[in-house]
Amino acid sequence: MSGDLVVIGNGMVGQRFVDALRARDPRGRWRVTVLGEERRAAYDRVRLSAFFDGVSEDDLNLHTPHDGVRLRLGEPATAIDRDRRVVTTAVGEYPYDALVLATGSYAFVPPVPGTELPGVFVYRTLDDLTAIRAYARGRRAGAVIGGGLLGLEAANALRLLGLSTDVVEFAPRLMPVQVDQAGGAMLRRYVEELGVRTHLGVATTAIRSGPDGAVAALELSDGSTVDAELVVVAAGIRPRDELARSAGLPVGPRGGVLVDEACRSADERIWAVGECAAVDGTCHGLVAPGYATAEVVADRLVGGAATFPGADTATKLKLLGVDVASFGDAHGTTEGCLDVTFTDPATRVYAKLVLSDDAHTLLGGVLVGDASAYPTLRASVGGPLPAAPLALLAPDGGGADAGALPATAQVCSCNAVTRGDVDAAIADGCADVAALKACTRAGTSCGSCVPMLKQLLDAAGVAQSSALCEHFDVSRRELFEIVRVRGIRTFSRLVAEHGRGRGCDICKPVVASILASLGGGHVLDGEQASLQDTNDHFLANLQRDGSYSVVPRIPGGEITPEKLIVIGEVARDFQLYTKITGGQRIDLFGARVEQLPQIWRRLVDAGFESGHAYGKALRTVKSCVGETWCRYGVQDSVGLAVALELRYRGLRAPHKLKSAVSGCARECAEARSKDFGIIATENGWNLYVGGNGGFRPRHADLFATDLSTEMLITLIDRFLIYYIRTADRLQRTAGWIEALDGGLDHLRAVIVDDSLGLCADLDAAMARHVESYSDEWRDVLEDPDRLRRYTSFVNAPDVPDPSITFALERGQRVPARGDTPAEGHRRQPVALGLPEVRR
Amino acid sequence: MNPAITLDWTAICPVDRLEPDRGVAALVDGVQVALFRTADGLFAIDNRDPVSGAYVLSRGIVGSRGGVPTVASPLHKQVYDLRTGHCLDLPGVAVARHDARCRDGLVEVRLRQEG
Ligand code: SRM
Ligand SMILES: Cc1cc2nc3c(=O)[nH]c(=O)nc-3n(C[C@H](O)[C@H](O)[C@H](O)COP(=O)(O)OP(=O)(O)OC[C@H]3O[C@@H](n4cnc5c(N)ncnc54)[C@H](O)[C@@H]3O)c2cc1C
Ligand code: SF4
Ligand code: FES
Numbered sequence: 038m039s040g041d042l043v044v045i046g047n048g049m050v051g052q053r054f055v056d057a058l059r060a061r062d063p064r065g066r067w068r069v070t071v072l073g074e075e076r077r078a079a080y081d082r083v084r085l086s087a088f089f090d091g092v093s094e095d096d097l098n099l100h101t102p103h104d105g106v107r108l109r110l111g112e113p114a115t116a117i118d119r120d121r122r123v124v125t126t127a128v129g130e131y132p133y134d135a136l137v138l139a140t141g142s143y144a145f146v147p148p149v150p151g152t153e154l155p156g157v158f159v160y161r162t163l164d165d166l167t168a169i170r171a172y173a174r175g176r177r178a179g180a181v182i183g184g185g186l187l188g189l190e191a192a193n194a195l196r197l198l199g200l201s202t203d204v205v206e207f208a209p210r211l212m213p214v215q216v217d218q219a220g221g222a223m224l225r226r227y228v229e230e231l232g233v234r235t236h237l238g239v240a241t242t243a244i245r246s247g248p249d250g251a252v253a254a255l256e257l258s259d260g261s262t263v264d265a266e267l268v269v270v271a272a273g274i275r276p277r278d279e280l281a282r283s284a285g286l287p288v289g290p291r292g293g294v295l296v297d298e299a300c301r302s303a304d305e306r307i308w309a310v311g312e313c314a315a316v317d318g319t320c321h322g323l324v325a326p327g328y329a330t331a332e333v334v335a336d337r338l339v340g341g342a343a344t345f346p347g348a349d350t351a352t353k354l355k356l357l358g359v360d361v362a363s364f365g366d367a368h369g370t371t372e373g374c375l376d377v378t379f380t381d382p383a384t385r386v387y388a389k390l391v392l393s394d395d396a397h398t399l400l401g402g403v404l405v406g407d408a409s410a411y412p413t414l415r416a417s418v419g420g421p422l423p424a425a426p427l428a429l430l431a432p433d434g435g436g437a438d439a440g441a442l443p444a445t446a447q448v449c450s451c452n453a454v455t456r457g458d459v460d461a462a463i464a465d466g467c468a469d470v471a472a473l474k475a476c477t478r479a480g481t482s483c484g485s486c487v488p489m490l491k492q493l494l495d496a497a498g499v500a501q502s503s504a505l506c507e508h509f510d511v512s513r514r515e516l517f518e519i520v521r522v523r524g525i526r527t528f529s530r531l532v533a534e535h536g537r538g539r540g541c542d543i544c545k546p547v548v549a550s551i552l553a554s555l556g557g558g559h560v561l562d563g564e565q566a567s568l569q570d571t572n573d574h575f576l577a578n579l580q581r582d583g584s585y586s587v588v589p590r591i592p593g594g595e596i597t598p599e600k601l602i603v604i605g606e607v608a609r610d611f612q613l614y615t616k617i618t619g620g621q622r623i624d625l626f627g628a629r630v631e632q633l634p635q636i637w638r639r640l641v642d643a644g645f646e647s648g649h650a651y652g653k654a655l656r657t658v659k660s661c662v663g664e665t666w667c668r669y670g671v672q673d674s675v676g677l678a679v680a681l682e683l684r685y686r687g688l689r690a691p692h693k694l695k696s697a698v699s700g701c702a703r704e705c706a707e708a709r710s711k712d713f714g715i716i717a718t719e720n721g722w723n724l725y726v727g728g729n730g731g732f733r734p735r736h737a738d739l740f741a742t743d744l745s746t747e748m749l750i751t752l753i754d755r756f757l758i759y760y761i762r763t764a765d766r767l768q769r770t771a772g773w774i775e776a777l778d779g780g781l782d783h784l785r786a787v788i789v790d791d792s793l794g795l796c797a798d799l800d801a802a803m804a805r806h807v808e809s810y811s812d813e814w815r816d817v818l819e820d821p822d823r824l825r826r827y828t829s830f831v832n833a834p835d836v837p838d839p840s841i842t843f844a845l846e847r848g849q850r851v852p853a854r855g856d857t858p859a860e861g862h863r864r865q866p867v868a869l870g871l872p873e874v875r876r
Numbered sequence: 877m878n879p880a881i882t883l884d885w886t887a888i889c890p891v892d893r894l895e896p897d898r899g900v901a902a903l904v905d906g907v908q909v910a911l912f913r914t915a916d917g918l919f920a921i922d923n924r925d926p927v928s929g930a931y932v933l934s935r936g937i938v939g940s941r942g943g944v945p946t947v948a949s950p951l952h953k954q955v956y957d958l959r960t961g962h963c964l965d966l967p968g969v970a971v972a973r974h975d976a977r978c979r980d981g982l983v984e985v986r987l988r989q990e991g
Contacts, residue, residue: 507941539897539915541939542948542955567897571935571950574898579950583930831900831911832888838901840908840924840931 038338039066040134043124045114045280047073049082050311050327051139052099055106057335065105067338070131072124074113074140075162083324083482086190088166089197097163117284119304137334138281138294138302138309142274142322147182151244156252157268160191172267173198180204180255180265182241184211188271189356192233195269196357202233203263205255209238215352215363219380220403223387227359227406236263244268276313276320289315298344299337300330308334321348324482325451332453349450351415353408360408365401365418366391374400377426390414390426397421412489416446416456440496448489451482459490463497470494505766506543509536513547513691513766520551521762527564528552546570547766550653553689554761556809559816560652560689561823572651575827576813577633580626582852584841585633587613587625588650589640590686593660593678593698594621603643611636614849620657620695622648627850629837634827637814646812649687653767655694658682659707663700663717670700672717677746678706681715684750687810688757691764691773695730709737712770713753718742722749726756726784729771738774738781741789754803755788755796885977885984894918894983899934899947904985909974910934911985912958916945919958920976920985925949926969933971 042058044051055071073079078100088097102108109126116125117136124131144159146152158169173179179195181188184206195202204211210221211228225235240258247253247266255263276293287295287303293315296302300316302309311327312320321327326348336343351364369376373394380387386406393400399417404410417423423441442448444457454477462476470490474480480487494501503512509532511519516535525531528548532540540548549568553560560566560573572578577585589604604623608615611632613625628636649655660678664670678698688694697706698715708714714725720743728737741752764773777783786792788799817823828834843850888902894913901923902909908923910933923931928951936947938958945958954965963969975986 508939538943539938539940539945541941541946542937542953545937545939564896567895567938570937571932574935579932579935581928581930581951583932829901830903830908831893833903836903838908838931 038135038340040068041132042067042069042135042137042338043131043133044069044071044137044139045124046139046141046311046313047071047075047079047100047108047110048139048141048311049079049099049324050141050331051137052079052101053328054137054139054310054331054335055103056101057332058338059103059106061335061339061341067105067135069103069106071106071108072112072114072126072131073108073110075164076111077163078108078110080163082161085160085163085166086194088163089170089194094163114280117280117307119284119307122306134306135338136307138307138313139311139331140277140280140313142276142312142320144270145273145275146270147241147272149182149241149243151246151252152270154244154246154252155250156266157244157270160187160194160269160271161274166194169194169267169269170198173200176266177201178203178264179267179269180263181269181271182255183271183273184208184235184237185214185271185273186212186352186354186356187274188269189228191269191271192228193357195267196231196233200267201264203236203255203265204228204233205236205239205241205257205263207238207240211235211237212361215367216361216403216405217368217389219378220361220363220387220389220405223380223385223405224356224359224361226385228357231357233357234263236261274312274322276315278313278315281307281309281313289318289320291315291320293320299342300334300345301337308337310334316345319348321350323348323350323352325349325351325453328451328482329453346453349447349453351418351450353404353411353415360404360406360411362404362408362411362415363402364411364415365399367401367403369401371400390422392422392426412448412486413442415450416442416448416489420446440492448493449477449479449482449486451486452478454479454486456493459493460497463494463499468494468499469501503765505547506541508532508538508540508544511535513551514763516547517551517554517762520548521555526552526557528568529564540568542570543766546573546653547691549573550689550691556805559823560813561817561826566826575630575633576647576651576817577628578651580852582841583838584626584852585628585630586650587628587633587636587640588618588622588648589645590648590682591622591657592682592686593658593675595660595675595679600643600645603640603645607636607639610639612843612850614851621659622657624650627841627843627852629829629841631827631829631834631837634818634824638818641812641815641818646686647814649813652689653692654687654689655682655685655696657695658685659695659697659711661699661705663698667700669703670717671719672700672722674698674700674706674715674717677715677722681750681753684807685753685757687813688761688806690757690761692767692769694757694770710734711737713737713756715749721745724749724752727771727774727781729769731769733771735771740781740785751800752788755799756784758799758802759784759788759795885975885979885986887979888983888985891918891978891981891983897938899936899938901931901934902985904974904987907987909985909987910936910947911976911983912938912947913983914938914945914958916958918976918978918983919945920974921947921956921958921961922972922974924971925951925954926963926971927952927954927966 080097112126114124144161179200180203181191182205184204192202192204211224241255242258243256245254252268255265278288278294281294289295294309295315296309300308310330333343353362369391375392378389388404390402391400399422442456446456448456458477467473467476473490504510545568608625614627616624618624658678658681660675663674695711696713697708697711699706699708700717708716709725709728710730711728714737716723722744723742724740725737726740729735829838842853844853886904899910899912902911908931909920910923912919923934925932935950938947946955948955954963956963961971961973974988
């Protein structure tokens with residue numbers, strides 16, 4: 038078969054179809070034209086909401102150009118003439134020998150008065166999201182009609198945009214399609230705790246406008262009203278079958294182009310894939326079955342006989358930070374089936390497994406709150422349980438082991454890859470996840486199977502590379518040992534003896550940090566200076582416009598009025614933008630390189646020291662006011678925070694270190710979100726370790742209770758040095774503890790019971806650090822050699838960098854945007870993915 | 877910024893003013909140039925990071941990738957080939973490169989017109 042092939046629609050499935058066809062038709066017997074209605078080429082609609090988390094359009098891109106494929110964007114098909122075999126657009130006509138419809142769905146808007154008002158949106162395309170973001174600016178109240186998967190994603194988006202959020206759902210529970218009543222109730226608790234109000238079992242009867250003619254409120258069937266200046270309608274989707282209908286093709290009972298199991302319509306030259314296809318009468322609103330249809334049609338067009346394998350409707354999502362998964366017969370509709378449920382109100386985990394009547398075969402399940410068992414469970418549907426039900430369901434039960442799966446188990450449902458496929462790829466030489474992705478496509482869509490791919494590599498005994506980068510074959514941890522044991526003090530010797538090449542922006546800072554942790558002297562001395570990241574090289578944080586910020590240390594957040602005045606004076610005299618940070622100190626922004634020493638001279642004279650905001654080092658030890666003032670406090674939390682901050686200041690580590698001390702269990706200092714956090718008790722201190730805010734928040738684990746101040750400090754000393762010696766590059770304590778063989782118990786054994794006989798060594802290392810500390814900025818100011826670096830231009834030191842210019846915002850200087858590329862361009866290539874590419 | 881193009885060498889500074897494997901910024905006929913001294917020799921490229929628009933490339937980390945001498949932008953870490961100015965991470969992105977040499981202990985730079 039060959040000739041002209043026209044594809045209508047360049048969405049997720051349309052794109053997958055073209056990729057699949059090109060892979061099977063390398064000689065290009067089909068000349069392909071793709072007509073796309075949207076102005077953008079195919080993008081990842083599944084991850085659409087990530088757009089509000091700062092993921093760029095580019096990062097969502099799915100389109101790959103192919104030879105012999107012509108893509109016409111912004112040119113929707115308007116008609117199909119089956120007799121003449123041409124597709125018409127506003128611009129021209131496209132003859133076809135085969136036609137593939139991949140038009141997807143549109144958002145269903147229920148017939149409620151007011152849906153046409155300004156401020157009412159749907160949630161389907163990047164254009165929709167861009168419009169929502171623009172409209173949300175300056176508005177306060179938002180609402181979503183629909184409490185399903187899309188509705189909750191939209192609710193989260195509104196929340197991220199700073200709007201109050203109400204969700205109205207006609208069914209008696211959230212996500213009625215995926216979860217059962219009990220799971221829905223658990224989900225509702227999470228959602229409401231985030232400040233999203235839910236209205237369940239009610240319909241929206243009208244959308245009302247305000248005096249300005251824009252939307253202002255929803256009226257509900259129970260007589261109540263909900264304020265809403267912005268409304269998102271997420272009440273379901275309908276297949277876009279309008280072209281097929283007008284061309285006289287039969288459609289399914291609920292719409293959609295009716296196709297057989299070969300995805301062929303009543304017209305043998307016309308095929309349909311993705312959400313617009315009603316395969317044997319049923320439309321599938323998920324991407325995995327859509328991809329399956331794409332593969333089927335691609336196969337058929339090169340003479341194959343593939344048929345639609347049936348749909349896996351399993352879903353796993355993180356909605357508003359809550360894991361929700363549903364797979365197989367989630368609602369237990371199979372005759373005689375048994376439910377095993379597990380509810381833990383304390384950790385707020387709900388899980389249900391649906392088993393066959395003899396309790397031997399897994400049929401489906403629902404997980405809310407913790408979906409770590411999902412990949413294994415989903416892959417086991419239709420087969421025996423990989424472990425006892427309770428072991429699988431209890432959080433951290435650890436019963437889910439991919440190694441136990443049969444070869445037929447589907448590991449990646451998005452791309453229909455089985456364990457057998459993965460094992461075969463490993464046998465063919467795939468040695469890491471990236472290779473498996475390229476080879477089998479597993480893990481390339483939603484990504485939820487990636488942990489399983491790792492487990493399967495492990496199970497196959499494939500050692501995964503821990504090489505730091507192309508210059509060193511060892512991990513940071515091994516490098517640390519090499520440097521320590523051999524007493525190596527320079528990068529050039531290290532790379533000559535244990536690596537190759539000249540280093541890079543990955544290994545150089547790692548080595549700089551190792552040398553600093555081992556007491557290598559000032560970070561800007563000799564060769565060490567060339568290893569430092571720009572922040573460490575100038576002892577200040579680089580900003581987007583090339584200027585720097587200055588953060589003096591304010592131990593424990595405690596500061597005298599005199600020092601506050603000095604900061605104010607310095608900021609005023611150098612016209613620095615001033616802001617209170619989230620770390621209980623003050624950041625001064627907009628300093629040019631050559632101003633840094635002048636600014637620090639004033640600060641050092643007033644008794645300030647470097648705050649190491651630029652370093653992978655101790656940042657702040659936050660404190661609450663504690664027993665000195667607070668009526669609930671039981672210990673002096675400020676005093677301890679100051680002591681800890683002074684003890685660990687300047688300590689270089691694989692990543693930054695943060696701490697906090699709270700004066701009682703009310704925890705006003707948020708100690709449990711820190712690498713090491715301390716909470717006062719009547720009898721002393723409780724120590725928590727491994728907490729994290731940031732990208733992947735984690736509460737710290739309770740490590741030891743009712744410690745004396747002395748014991749507390751000893752344990753923290755050992756904890757920190759052991760972490761510094763053994764963690765990976767850019768691994769915070771949270772990830773380190775999670776990856777530690779034996780976890781918290783191992784850590785206790787090492788630093789409390791001295792199981793490795795290391796404690797004396799760890800204690801001595803910390804003692805050396807405390808003793809050798811000296812303020813980096815004071816040292817720079819005293820040394821003309823180090824000061825020389827702080828010049829704008831080596832041949833024109835008196836000329837300030839002309840590219841740094843300011844505008845005024847709320848009475849302070851901020852970077853002028855004039856000289857930077859337009860917003861669209863700047864967003865584009867930011868290296869979101871780059872560090873990964875090289876890992 | 878629209879630089880005047882010179883074909884002459886401009887003396888910048890004594891060569892020992894440049895730390896090995898580290899860059900400095902220099903001003904040559906109004907153009908900000910990032911100047912590097914590495915074991916492979918002297919290199920000069922535009923100081924402007926084409927991705928962010930900030931004038932910061934002189935402050936990046938110098939190294940090698942597959943034998944090619946490189947600098948990584950300090951802002952978002954894209955790596956550039958110091959010899960050609962081509963970005964090794966983003967196809968189609970490049971910075972202008974200029975000529976650099978050492979004469980009698982002095983570093984000299986000559987602007988180049990093409991990228
Ligand atoms: C200034 C400040 C925001 C503010 O205006 O409040 C800030 C600013 C920056 N943060 Fe932060 N973070 C600030 C508090 C926080 C907090 C809150 C806290 O410390 O209590 C967090 C979450 C807590 C945590 O870290 O666990 C936080 C999580 C991050 C992360 C994510 C870390 C993670 O493990 O996921 C990064 C990225 C990184 O370090 O790789 C980051 C990185 C940065 C950097 C260094 C980004 C950069 O490389 O340019 C920003 C530079 C500051 C500058 O130029 O001076 N910042 N950052 C806060 C400075 C606190 C201080 O006094 O030192
Ligand atoms: C916010 C959101 C979250 C989602 N989350 C998930 C998830 O977690 N898991 C999951 O499996 N699925 C999810 N989905 C569903 C998933 O995105 C779809 O199943 C998938 O995109 C379907 O692909 P498609 O190509 O059939 O349709 P689409 O991706 O919608 O593409 C169809 C394209 O055809 C174009 N088109 C329509 N008519 C014409 C015409 N006449 N001429 C030219 N072009 C036309 C449309 O403009 C569109 O670009 C989500 C969807 C959304 C909106
Ligand atoms: S944590 Fe306790 S002592 Fe500290 S401020 Fe809060 S209530 Fe007071
Ligand atoms: S299961 Fe979604 S990518 Fe594998």
